[in-house]
Structure formats: structure tokens, C-alpha cells
Amino acid sequence: MFEEAARKTGAWRGKNYVALGSSFAAGPGIAPRAPGVSRRVGRSRGNYPHLVAAAAGLELTDATCSGATCDHILRDSLFGMPPQLTAVRPDTDLVTVTVGGNDIGLTQYLLARRAPAPLRLLPAVARAADAEAALRRVDGVEERIVEVLEAVQARAPWARVLVVNYLSVVGPESPRDSVVDRTYRVLAEELAARTEAAAARAGVELIDVRTPSLDHPHGSRDPWTVDFYVPLPGQHYPGAPCHPTAAGMAAAAALVLDRLIDVPPVR
DSSP states (O other): OHHHHHHTOOSSOOOEEEEEESHHHHOTTOSSBOTTSOGGGOOBTTSHHHHHHHHHTOEEEEOOOTTOOHHHHHTOOBTTBOOGGGGOOTTOOEEEEEOSHHHHTHHHHHHHHHSOTTGGGSHHHHHHTOHHHHHHHHHHHHHHHHHHHHHHHHHOTTOEEEEEOOOOSSOSSOSSOOHHHHHHHHHHHHHHHHHHHHHHHHTOEEEOOHHHHTTSOTTSSSOSBOOOOOOOTTOOOSSSTTSBOHHHHHHHHHHHHHHHHHSOOOO
């Protein structure tokens, strides 16, 4: 999928590419790790921004950071990194944005509910496992994403802005079919709907990676995400728990490249 899209690059002309977003753009746990940033940032050279930039011949400024919320794009520092928006300049040609999951606690919910029982007694884990609180946070996420997109457009009025939504960790059906999985699906569906609405309101393009990822959950023949695990010393893992694999990042990159090929920017 990625190789085919990469071979067809060339329809879109741009140079400067800025990637903004959270861990589902940064790629924690996917080798090789991007140099020059703290390990806590969780940024991989195999994430979809790096793959897109390499295939399309773009100069990438990767500002993605694991744990980032909309506030970390707009105004707040995280792990010593400045607000991500500072990477966007008037001469930026392309911006991708993947954000919103940490604003509602999407992956945190799944991690907390899958954690061993003793860990679930910790206050922070117990808070993350609160499904009702996560559902309440969904209500404000559309406005927050719109604020991010409008801020990007203000800093780079001529840039092409692509909102890349979240790969799904859980498929439409799962062996567990548990309350946890069903609740995660509801949260993920709500986030996807609010993200789509935000993109439409801001007049930018949506890259839907979530829908095809439903056929590639962890446990499938070609998983795009990793199941929960407790890391053990000396063991190799394809990505951080409940996060994308290299295959998932390649799939996301292919979908971005396909859009760059098929739809020229409106200037």
C-alpha cells in the first residue's frame, strides 16, 4: 500500500512540511527513534510524517509529541518542547494534524482498563479508567480541534492542511468483546465524528485512517496497532502498548500520499 503510493508521488508540488500531533503521529516504540529529542517525546523516524516526507521529497519539521493535547499545539510546552504551533511558518506548504485523543483520554482509557489489577488501584490509573469522564470530555473536543486548525491557517494562510484521524486499536469485533472494548469503540467513534466536523468547519481536508484500520486490529494477520502489554527487559515490541505499529504508520502515510497525488491544493 505505502510502496504503491510512494511510487506515484509527484502530482502535488510543495516543499516545507510541518507535522503536528500526538503519539498516533509521533510513533512511540517504533524503531528507529528520531534523534535530537527526549525519549519521552516518543518520536520515530518511521512515523507517517517521516514516511510522507521521504516519499514526496519534502523538508519535514516534525513537531509531534506523545501525550500532546490541543493545548500543547497551541500554547503549552511538553517534555521541554515548545508549543508545536511555533513550527508553522508563513512559508509552510503542508501541515498534517493528528490530535484530540489525549484531550478525551482515549488511549489512556484503554491502557488503564487493560492494566494489571494492582496498577488500577493507583489514583491516576483509576481516573483514566473512568469512561463517563472520558465521554464528558468528548463534548468539547470539536471546538478545541477547530481552534488548532484556525491557528494553523492564521500562521500559514497558503498551507495545505490535512487532518489525519486516529487508527483504531480495537476492531468492530474482538475476541474479548468486553465492556472495555465496546466503550473504547464508542469513544473512538465520537472522536472521529468530532474530528470530521472540525475539519469541515475549518475548511480543511480529512484523511480517514480509522475506517480502514478497523480491518487491521491487534491480533489480526496484518495488525496496524499493538495490544496492551507490560514491557519486559530485553524484549522487542512493534510499538508502544495500544499504539500504531510500523505497518499502521505506513498505511497512514499511504493514505496521505494518495490525497497529495489525487487532489491538487487550491491556492
